[in-house]
Amino acid sequence: MKNRLKDLRAERDWSQKDLAHQLDVSRQSVNALETGKYDPSLPLAFRIADVFAMPIEEIFLRD
Amino acid sequence: MEFNFSSKPNRRFLIRMISSTVVFGLAMAVARYLTTNGLDDGPLVWVVALTPGLAMVGFFYAIVMLIIEQKDEFIRMLILRQLIIGTGIALSFAAIWGSLEYFEVVDHIYPFYFVVAFLVGFGFGGLVNRLTHGAWGEMS
Numbered sequence: 081m082k083n084r085l086k087d088l089r090a091e092r093d094w095s096q097k098d099l100a101h102q103l104d105v106s107r108q109s110v111n112a113l114e115t116g117k118y119d120p121s122l123p124l125a126f127r128i129a130d131v132f133a134m135p136i137e138e139i140f141l142r143d
Numbered sequence: 144m145e146f147n148f149s150s151k152p153n154r155r156f157l158i159r160m161i162s163s164t165v166v167f168g169l170a171m172a173v174a175r176y177l178t179t180n181g182l183d184d185g186p187l188v189w190v191v192a193l194t195p196g197l198a199m200v201g202f203f204y205a206i207v208m209l210i211i212e213q214k215d216e217f218i219r220m221l222i223l224r225q226l227i228i229g230t231g232i233a234l235s236f237a238a239i240w241g242s243l244e245y246f247e248v249v250d251h252i253y254p255f256y257f258v259v260a261f262l263v264g265f266g267f268g269g270l271v272n273r274l275t276h277g278a279w280g281e282m283s
Contacts (some may be wrong), residue, residue, distance in 0.1 A: 108278035109217035117276045118217050
């Protein structure tokens with residue numbers, strides 16, 4: 081599954097560590113999400129959507 | 144390789160693994176000393192002989208508790224992958240060595256060496272994680 085995490089994070093000038101802190105996950109998790117090596121669970125996807133104040137479908141895209 | 148000491152589950156895992164290793168080493172030394180110096184019968188032999196084995200069970204307890212306490216779902220997935228890889232390697236080693244031993248091609252080894260194979264496999268699983276997912280797992 082594709083996602084816009086890296087772009088959205090860059091727009092806000094956040095580091096991976098900043099985003100990881102807001103999501104209460106490790107920096108490695110953010111890196112794995114951004115590089116498409118890991119697809120989040122639905123609860124984590126909702127947390128990500130809350131952090132960016134956007135609907136999930138505008139962050140995560142179908143392949 | 145990095146170990147995230149700021150993670151409470153990781154710190155607890157490290158403490159549990161080190162504690163189990165220390166208890167195992169001490170229990171093994173005491174058991175060997177006592178059994179080679181006259182202790183060869185009675186309930187105390189059972190206690191002395193059982194303690195190193197229980198200390199090794201502590202390794203599995205530490206890994207299971209790490210999975211239970213880990214809040215980061217990505218890291219938890221990596222640890223589970225390590226667990227599967229370690230188990231696969233240990234059981235494969237047991238199957239192959241057991242077959243060779245049965246037909247008297249190799250010497251007998253004590254089954255707790257399969258625990259060592261598991262721990263080696265668990266560590267190897269971390270390397271596989273690093274290569275495929277960019278993070279080690281329990282070391283992240």
